Amino acid sequence: MKLFNKKIWVTALFAIGFMGTAISFAANGFSGQKGGMDYSWKAYPASAKKEDAILLVERTVPKAIRPNKEYTYEVKISNQSFYKLDQVLLTEIIPENFTLIKAFPAPTSRSKAIKWDLGMMAPGQVDVLTITGKATSPGRIVHRGQAELNCDLGSMTAIMEVVEPVLQFRVVSPAEIILGEDIPVKVQFRNGGNAPVVNAKLSHPLSRGLKTKAGKNSVYINIGNIQPNEIKSFDFVLNANNVGIYENKLVAKADDGVNASALMKVSVQQPKLKLTGTAPTKRFVGNVIKYTTKVVNTGSANAKNVICRMPLPKGVKFVSADEGGRVDKGAVEWKLGTLQPGEEKSITSRIIAEKIMVVHTSIKAQATGAKSVDRALVTNVAGIPAILLKMDDINDPVPVGETETYIINVENQGSLAATGIVVMCKLEESMEFVKSEGSVKSKVNGYTVTFEPIARIAPQAVAVLKVVVRAKKSGDVRFRVEINSNELTRPVREAESTNFYE
Numbered sequence: 001m002k003l004f005n006k007k008i009w010v011t012a013l014f015a016i017g018f019m020g021t022a023i024s025f026a027a028n029g030f031s032g033q034k035g036g037m038d039y040s041w042k043a044y045p046a047s048a049k050k051e052d053a054i055l056l057v058e059r060t061v062p063k064a065i066r067p068n069k070e071y072t073y074e075v076k077i078s079n080q081s082f083y084k085l086d087q088v089l090l091t092e093i094i095p096e097n098f099t100l101i102k103a104f105p106a107p108t109s110r111s112k113a114i115k116w117d118l119g120m121m122a123p124g125q126v127d128v129l130t131i132t133g134k135a136t137s138p139g140r141i142v143h144r145g146q147a148e149l150n151c152d153l154g155s156m157t158a159i160m161e162v163v164e165p166v167l168q169f170r171v172v173s174p175a176e177i178i179l180g181e182d183i184p185v186k187v188q189f190r191n192g193g194n195a196p197v198v199n200a201k202l203s204h205p206l207s208r209g210l211k212t213k214a215g216k217n218s219v220y221i222n223i224g225n226i227q228p229n230e231i232k233s234f235d236f237v238l239n240a241n242n243v244g245i246y247e248n249k250l251v252a253k254a255d256d257g258v259n260a261s262a263l264m265k266v267s268v269q270q271p272k273l274k275l276t277g278t279a280p281t282k283r284f285v286g287n288v289i290k291y292t293t294k295v296v297n298t299g300s301a302n303a304k305n306v307i308c309r310m311p312l313p314k315g316v317k318f319v320s321a322d323e324g325g326r327v328d329k330g331a332v333e334w335k336l337g338t339l340q341p342g343e344e345k346s347i348t349s350r351i352i353a354e355k356i357m358v359v360h361t362s363i364k365a366q367a368t369g370a371k372s373v374d375r376a377l378v379t380n381v382a383g384i385p386a387i388l389l390k391m392d393d394i395n396d397p398v399p400v401g402e403t404e405t406y407i408i409n410v411e412n413q414g415s416l417a418a419t420g421i422v423v424m425c426k427l428e429e430s431m432e433f434v435k436s437e438g439s440v441k442s443k444v445n446g447y448t449v450t451f452e453p454i455a456r457i458a459p460q461a462v463a464v465l466k467v468v469v470r471a472k473k474s475g476d477v478r479f480r481v482e483i484n485s486n487e488l489t490r491p492v493r494e495a496e497s498t499n500f501y502e
């Protein structure tokens with residue numbers, strides 16, 4: 001319902017002529033010269049100063065023009081209030097001695113007068129109109145205009161709608177995360193209305209098992225005021241203690257009952273690692289020990305940054321590793337990247353034990369969000385004696401009646417000491433035992449010379465024995481040696497040929 005309908009007219013007259021002066025009308029108006037132009041203004045209400053006017057109309061025209069010379073003058077209308085002004089009309093009367101050429105913006109109608117229906121003017125809105133024409137004869141040209149304003153208090157209903165704030169709220173977070181990883185959350189607030197959202201806050205307790213990066217069980221954000229169309233964003237980080245689906249309906253509240261909500265839903269998953277594989281139970285010193293291990297992701301989420309490590313004990317030497325394994329800080333390390341659920345990867349390494357020992361090591365696997373797992377690897381490294389028998393004769397060939405010396409070298413090429421070594425020499429009938437030399441004594445029984453047992457020959461050590469015989473008759477003879485020890489299951493035999501001649 002309209003309470004009243006009042007039209008206000010603001011009229012200003014302007015006169016220009018050859019060598020003429022501007023004429024001022026209206027008590028609150030002004031007419032004066034600025035450079036080569038004349039300037040006047042008119043305001044509503046009539047008693048208002050220029051700076052206090054609600055509606056201000058200003059005109060700027062040339063001081064003087066020549067007949068049939070095109071010129072342009074300007075009319076500016078300003079809403080200086082804090083309110084909308086509805087149904088603003090502006091009219092310019094066309095003088096009889098003036099020919100209109102064009103007007104901008106295009107008028108709503110034109111005949112003897114030019115009319116612009118400016119409609120609603122927003123607070124602070126300024127419209128500038130230009131009129132171009134020429135004088136048809138000498139004399140004065142009087143430009144007159146009228147501004148018409150319709151103030152209708154019935155439009156206050158529309159003003160009430162303008163001050164309605166609308167709070168919009170959304171949450172951006174990952175749908176799935178791995179246990180142990182940060183959960184980044186972004187909340188955005190937008191004012192979709194035409195009035196400020198005042199004193200907005202987000203305060204919400206978190207689901208059990210969720211905490212902020214600072215260890216708090218709730219989220220609090222002082223959003224403050226949000227202007228129309230303004231967007232405010234805030235970031236925070238959460239952590240989950242356990243696997244599960246976490247749902248939180250976050251609610252933001254502001255003054256005057258304004259509120260908005262958004263759902264944050266995060267599924268927290270966990271990978272699970274499993275190791276399989278065994279170590280050889282026994283190897284000998286110097287043998288390659290090969291370890292083959294499989295790492296499997298048996299969990300429901302990707303296992304990221306999978307790393308396996310196998311320490312190298314003292315006394316072993318690294319040989320090789322596949323899948324990019326390399327030695328780092330005393331251990332073989334594999335960086336396997338990501339294993340999807342159900343995926344497995346096999347890794348192999350090779351080492352050599354340099355002494356008799358029990359090799360105790362293990363494979364340990366770890367990944368982001370997964371519990372680390374390890375598997376022990378134990379190999380018994382034994383030693384073995386390896387007796388090498390070497391013989392040499394000094395005087396070959398040997399005249400009958402002269403002596404020949406046989407040098408016997410008993411070498412342990414193995415990794416374990418040889419014990420109880422017995423050396424037995426067998427002569428032919430053309431030989432006569434003279435004597436023996438060495439670390440142990442010997443005894444003779446017919447054509448057999450047997451040395452007392454050598455208690456121990458260490459790995460890489462050599463025991464040297466000598467037997468001297470005399471050539472009794474000519475011929476191609478053989479001096480034979482047989483060795484036994486506690487570790488040998490079969491004797492080691494060797495023969496040396498010698499030529500006896502007359």
